[in-house]
Amino acid sequence: MGSEHGKFRLSRRAFLTGTAA
Known part of the structure; x- marks a missing residue:
């Protein structure tokens, strides 16, 4: 699970990095 x-x-x-960039 970990x-x-x-x-x-x-x-x-x-995903967040790609969106921010």
Whole structure:
């Protein structure tokens, strides 16, 4: 579960970064 949560967090961060950029 922790691994999945971390993956989702990374994906979310990448998405936010792409949107901000």
